[in-house]
Amino acid sequence: MSVPGGGAAAPRLKDVAELAGVSVKTVSNVVNGTVPVAEATRERVQRAVDELGYQPNVTARRLRTGRSGVIALAFPELPSPYFAELAVEVIAAARRVGITVLMDDTGGDPAAELRIASGLGDPMIDGVILSPLGLDRAALLSRSREIPLVLLGEADLGPVADRVHIDNVAGAREVTRHLLDEGYRRIAAIGWQDPAPRATAEQRLAGYREALADAGLPLDPELLPPVRAYFRPDGASAMRRLLRLPERPDAVFCFNDLLALGALRAAHEAGLRVPRDLAIVGFDDVEEAAYAIPSLTTVAPDKRLIAELAVRCLEERIERRYTGPGRRITPGFRVVVRESSTLAR
Amino acid sequence: MSVPGGGAAAPRLKDVAELAGVSVKTVSNVVNGTVPVAEATRERVQRAVDELGYQPNVTARRLRTGRSGVIALAFPELPSPYFAELAVEVIAAARRVGITVLMDDTGGDPAAELRIASGLGDPMIDGVILSPLGLDRAALLSRSREIPLVLLGEADLGPVADRVHIDNVAGAREVTRHLLDEGYRRIAAIGWQDPAPRATAEQRLAGYREALADAGLPLDPELLPPVRAYFRPDGASAMRRLLRLPERPDAVFCFNDLLALGALRAAHEAGLRVPRDLAIVGFDDVEEAAYAIPSLTTVAPDKRLIAELAVRCLEERIERRYTGPGRRITPGFRVVVRESSTLAR
DNA sequence: ACCTTGTATTCTCACGTTGTAGTAGCTGTA
DNA sequence: TACAGCTACTACAACGTGAGAATACAAGGT
Numbered sequence A, B: 001m002s003v004p005g006g007g008a009a010a011p012r013l014k015d016v017a018e019l020a021g022v023s024v025k026t027v028s029n030v031v032n033g034t035v036p037v038a039e040a041t042r043e044r045v046q047r048a049v050d051e052l053g054y055q056p057n058v059t060a061r062r063l064r065t066g067r068s069g070v071i072a073l074a075f076p077e078l079p080s081p082y083f084a085e086l087a088v089e090v091i092a093a094a095r096r097v098g099i100t101v102l103m104d105d106t107g108g109d110p111a112a113e114l115r116i117a118s119g120l121g122d123p124m125i126d127g128v129i130l131s132p133l134g135l136d137r138a139a140l141l142s143r144s145r146e147i148p149l150v151l152l153g154e155a156d157l158g159p160v161a162d163r164v165h166i167d168n169v170a171g172a173r174e175v176t177r178h179l180l181d182e183g184y185r186r187i188a189a190i191g192w193q194d195p196a197p198r199a200t201a202e203q204r205l206a207g208y209r210e211a212l213a214d215a216g217l218p219l220d221p222e223l224l225p226p227v228r229a230y231f232r233p234d235g236a237s238a239m240r241r242l243l244r245l246p247e248r249p250d251a252v253f254c255f256n257d258l259l260a261l262g263a264l265r266a267a268h269e270a271g272l273r274v275p276r277d278l279a280i281v282g283f284d285d286v287e288e289a290a291y292a293i294p295s296l297t298t299v300a301p302d303k304r305l306i307a308e309l310a311v312r313c314l315e316e317r318i319e320r321r322y323t324g325p326g327r328r329i330t331p332g333f334r335v336v337v338r339e340s341s342t343l344a345r
Numbered sequence C: 001a002c003c004t005t006g007t008a009t010t011c012t013c014a015c016g017t018t019g020t021a022g023t024a025g026c027t028g029t030a
Numbered sequence D: 001t002a003c004a005g006c007t008a009c010t011a012c013a014a015c016g017t018g019a020g021a022a023t024a025c026a027a028g029g030t
Helices: A013-020 A024-032 A039-052 A058-065 A081-096 A110-117 A137-141 A168-181 A199-214 A232-243 A257-269 A287-291 A303-318 B013-020 B024-032 B039-052 B058-065 B081-096 B110-117 B137-141 B168-181 B199-214 B232-243 B257-269 B287-291 B303-318
Strands: A070-075 A100-105 A127-130 A149-152 A162-164 A187-190 A251-254 A279-283 A297-301 A333-336 B070-075 B100-105 B127-130 B149-152 B162-164 B187-190 B251-254 B279-283 B297-301 B333-336
Touching (some): A058 B058, A070 A110, A149 A303, A162 A303, A168 A279, A168 A297, A168 A333, A187 A232, A232 A251, A232 A257, B070 B110, B081 B303, B110 B137, B149 B303, B168 B187, B168 B251, B168 B279, B168 B297, B168 B333, B232 B257, B251 B257
Parallel strands (some): A251 A279
């Protein structure tokens, strides 16, 4: 394979056409396969393409087709490990199909989310993948431009867009059941939000309740300290409140891993040993969960699959291969059992 | 502000030109500021631009200028938190100046690194930011295409490209000195590589030696267990070897945070309390370092600044505002003191 | 031999932008 | 008045591609 030196210009359709002795459009037809080309011609062109190492000029193609090949990806909290890890997967999945991704951070602000969902956040984007937090159905219906949109996460914003999300109720139920199976009986939950619970909080609480009900255990409101947000400090302070109760819990289900890591730290500071004195489980399976001390039992969504599905959905809409109503896609999850919830092994 | 509904086409230079009663090129000149435009005209055009909400069509501009607005960013180990965090900053910095970033993972393979550094890794990229691991000077000189290139990290590959990196020797020296100041005397180092040390290992070892020498302490080769790579398990197994020594170290300087987190875990498993029985410090200040139990003292490069400088350098080369020999840019660092190295507070 | 039908290929143009070359209009000087 | 020299603007072409219309050609039916 010979690589052209220094300033060698990239070969164009025209160069290939001259070498193969056909017109530019015929080469274009061979490359794109839009129009049938006679076998002999196709072969001759293909040889010329290979010989010159021709690669289509993406920019020119985009100008011609009117698409930019860029999509926006928006999360409420990009520095959060779960979103960051998911973002990496979305970028990788998009790249595999020749799409580049612009990242946005909405801060969970409904107005910002609406802007993004309307395609007004970045110039020249073909579609949007959004993980909404504050946005509601009415606002989403009111958007001024209908750009292809895929939603990630728990919030049900109606049939306007496709949605990819795992079954949060089931995930919460399974991991709570795991705690029950391990013999824990007084199980607290960290992650409830009091004035205005998000969909996440509602669904994970529902799963937790179901598991308790299945086991015939009562729901003690004292074991549901509300939090402001879902970061480590929120988990830590909720944990400290739980530890001040007259009758302490023997296990805690945290609605995400950051809360769990904060809770872990608070437990550690209080001199408790996890899981001997207290079990802690999380949700999301962020990378750090595997390396925490002790390592954290958690609900693990398949982030790669979620990303793959979201990108594929969006692509179908952009290329208008699918134009129907919003689809709901629910990939599975696993409960990953680690040290923080297993007493005797 | 009125937003055009549904299928409203984006305004073009031509639309602005018609509204303002000038030629298309004049609008272009106003928008780009390349050629001076009379004040009255400029104002009229600007009003038309605002009224229509004109935004330049990036794709067309790129086709015309021959640039793609895309750069490649390549790391040896993308899932590593340090690289991932730096990547996020590079992406953000690039975006601020309208550049999008394609990520590559070289695995540290010299051939892959050479491909990337020659601009052959991705089609149509304007420049490359590369964190080399296996690449050497000779290989870099031999690259077949001279695409604008900025190197990140310790390796000195000659004046072919710009280079952004912190002073590793100083960082290692400072953090070792911190351990000495805290009263630790038998200080081990984890991160040396025996058959073929990388530049990172050499420079961080050099700083460690300097600090010991300054304190008049000998260098005990037993306290330098070599590692294969820079991940948690390597740190853990090196730590276990150190703990089997007849005379145990009372502190460990790990050449990156992952090694330190692994070492922390091994120490924990051996029943040692950090920092009472053993101090541990790292290098890189990955996010997890702040949340480890105990939180980790480490050398913190300013990742945002590094990213900013790298992107700015590369942009200057792409736009040919700078065409001289490779520059060396050395932003500062901080030693962030946390729990893992402070005995009595 | 002529027309029809169909397939394979070419021609022409447009996407929105910017660089180059050129023109109009003004000012100042001979 | 004529003209050089300047500024401010315009006209045109080109970047590489893809869509659609137009054309060449071959085969088959009458």
